[in-house]
Amino acid sequence: MNPVESKMRERLARLAPLDLLIEDQSAAHAGHAGAASGGGHYRMRIVSAAFSGVGTLARHRIVYDALGDMMKREIHALSIAATAPGEA
Secondary structure, eight states, X not given: OOHHHHHHHHHHGGGOOSEEEEEEOGGGGTTSHHHHTTOEEEEEEEEOGGGTTOOHHHHHHHHHHHHGXXXXXXXXXXXXXXXXXXXX
16 A cells, blocks of 8 residues: 555545545556556445435545545546445
8 A cells, every 4th residue: 555545545444434445546547647646546336324315526535625635736536436235
């Protein structure tokens, strides 16, 4: 696990995820402008009760709020699959 992923997990812990998978896809984007500035590309799957009764856009905002300033420096791109417990 790289330091950025560790920091992401630490910040997302406040959402009490039942499942959290973070995949670093930065190597596939080498040479991309975001990679050149140091920001990584990540894919995330997260299951949390915090997403119950909340739409997709609001779920993404919850994740972005938890990650805070990481979205401006350490993370260039983030693909999010956020679900509530019991959702397929």
